[in-house]
Amino acid sequence: MAVIENAKITVVGAGAVGAATAYASLIRGAARHVALYDINAAKVEAEVLDLAHGSLFTGTSDITGSADVAVTEGSHVVIVTAGAAQQPGQTRLQLVGTNARIFSKMIPELVEASPNAVFVIVSNPCDVLTVLAQEQTGLPPERLFASGTVLDTSRLRWRLAERAGVAASSVHANIAGEHGDSQFPMWSTATIGTVPLLDWRPENGEPFTIEELDTLAYEVAHAAYKVIEGKGATNYAIGLSATRIAEAVLRDEHAVMPVSTVLNDYHGLSDVALSVPHIVGSTGATPILEAPFSEAELALLHQSADAIKATLAEVRKG
Numbered sequence: 001m002a003v004i005e006n007a008k009i010t011v012v013g014a015g016a017v018g019a020a021t022a023y024a025s026l027i028r029g030a031a032r033h034v035a036l037y038d039i040n041a042a043k044v045e046a047e048v049l050d051l052a053h054g055s056l057f058t059g060t061s062d063i064t065g066s067a068d069v070a071v072t073e074g075s076h077v078v079i080v081t082a083g084a085a086q087q088p089g090q091t092r093l094q095l096v097g098t099n100a101r102i103f104s105k106m107i108p109e110l111v112e113a114s115p116n117a118v119f120v121i122v123s124n125p126c127d128v129l130t131v132l133a134q135e136q137t138g139l140p141p142e143r144l145f146a147s148g149t150v151l152d153t154s155r156l157r158w159r160l161a162e163r164a165g166v167a168a169s170s171v172h173a174n175i176a177g178e179h180g181d182s183q184f185p186m187w188s189t190a191t192i193g194t195v196p197l198l199d200w201r202p203e204n205g206e207p208f209t210i211e212e213l214d215t216l217a218y219e220v221a222h223a224a225y226k227v228i229e230g231k232g233a234t235n236y237a238i239g240l241s242a243t244r245i246a247e248a249v250l251r252d253e254h255a256v257m258p259v260s261t262v263l264n265d266y267h268g269l270s271d272v273a274l275s276v277p278h279i280v281g282s283t284g285a286t287p288i289l290e291a292p293f294s295e296a297e298l299a300l301l302h303q304s305a306d307a308i309k310a311t312l313a314e315v316r317k318g
Contacts (some may be wrong), residue, residue, distance in 0.1 A: 004282065007031040007250045009243075010075040010117075012110065013082030014038035014047045014065070016232075017122060020239030021079055022051060026058040028240075032249050036065035037072050038082065075114040077246040082106065083123035088229050090194050095124050098133055100315050107133045118284050120259075121145040121244050126179050127260050127308050130273040133261045135197065141262040142284030147274030148260030149175040149183055151241040155220045156185060163216075164192050165202050174258045175199065175220065176297070177304030183275070184304070185217045188294040220301050245280060252282035259285045267298055272305045272312075 009031040025034045036051075038044040048065030054060065064071060072078065083099035101179065103123070110119070119139070123131045126146035128275045134144050152175040154168075161168040173190035177183045190197040201207055227234045246257040260275040266287055278285040291299060 003252060004076050004250045005032070008033040008035065008074055009246050010035040010037060010072040010078045010110075010114070012037050012072070012078060012080045013123070014040065014044040014107070015081065015085065016183045017085075017242075018079075018081040018233040019047050019051075019236040020123070021081060021242045022047070022063065022145075022239075024236075024239040024243040025246065026051060026054075026061045026063060028243055028247070029061055030243050031076070031250060032061060033062055034063045035071050035075065036063065037067075037069060039067050039068035066108070069109050070112055072110055072273045073113045075117045077120065077249050078110055078114055079120045079122060079242045079246060080107070080110070081122045081242070083129075088225075088232075091113055093195075094126050096315055097127055099125075101124055103129055103133055104136065105278070107179050108135060111137050111139065117143075118282075120198055120242060120245055120249075121146040122238060124179070124283065125308075125311065126274075127273040128311050130260060131262055131271070131308070131312060134273075140284070141264070142286050145262075145278075145285045146260035146273060146275075147238070147245055148179050148240050149177070149258045150245060150275075151238050152179065152183055152220055152223075152275075153258050153301045154237065154241060155223050156217075159216055159220060160190075160192070160197070162207075163208070164167055164200055165204070166192055174277060176258060176293075177274055177301055178308055179260065179275060182300070182304040183221050183222060184300040185213070185220070186293065186297055186299065187213060188297060189292055193293075195306065238285045248280040249282060249284070254279050254281045255283070256280075256288070261285050261287060263287060267293065267301065269302065272308050274301065274304055274308070276301070 044065045051063045130146040157168045157171040160171045174186045192200045258275040260273045262273045277288045277291040
């Protein structure tokens with residue numbers, strides 16, 4: 001494994017998600033250097049001070065921050081969280097106009113400052129913004145990708161583990177497609193340990209049913225809305241998810257994760273970013289072409305692609 005020594009993570013955006021990501025990166029020791037960048041100088045300075053005041057407890061990692069893009073220079077991983085936040089009742093796809101305008105100026109500056117970095121797009125709608133950013137920069141798809149359904153997959157595994165009475169790490173199930181309303185679980189390959197999901201028999205309880213799994217999948221797809229309604233934003237779990245992706249890159253883990261890259265003839269899909277199983281390492285994220293989908297799941301994957309392409313068409317018209 002080509003572990004990057006003296007690594008640097010930059011988090012772009014000092015809002016709720018960006019601050020949580022920087023915090024997660026520090027407490028997990030994901031990189032030797034963590035930088036926080038935001039055009040709001042007072043906000044980024046305050047967040048960096050707050051984080052730095054706890055540096056006694058975060059090992060060897062250090063934190064810097066600025067409203068000057070120069071603070072991002074030399075990054076190995078750039079995690080982009082900047083942009084308008086999702087409001088109660090608003091879908092991720094409805095954010096696209098505002099955030100596309102922000103990205104058109106910001107992303108080229110970040111690439112210029114760290115031309116060899118891997119870029120992870122967290123800002124929503126992350127799939128649409130990834131396509132636009134990849135077109136704009138010309139970076140290889142494996143080096144500019146979205147966090148995709150990594151968080152949705154964590155939500156799914158947590159719920160399944162809770163129901164089955166096992167550790168979440170023992171649940172092997174993925175969410176694929178859009179990081180949004182058209183996402184879907186890959187039930188055909190879901191297992192607990194080595195046991196297919198529908199064959200699992202909880203020690204004290206009934207086995208899973210198709211109806212129960214459908215309800216659970218709906219809850220996972222709409223989990224963010226519930227959190228946003230209650231506290232105004234999702235931040236802790238996505239901060240941890242983005243940090244976990246960065247770790248896989250910096251440690252060259254070749255970890256399998258459902259991130260979202262711009263696909264090229266993946267089950268007949270091209271020029272659209274979707275979450276499917278990828279191998280994530282120091283060179284970025286590469287889709288696993290052999291990942292099996294049932295016929296129904298392939299149809300759902302194409303439906304997700306259609307939703308994202310429709311949004312892209314609207315953005316390009318405007």
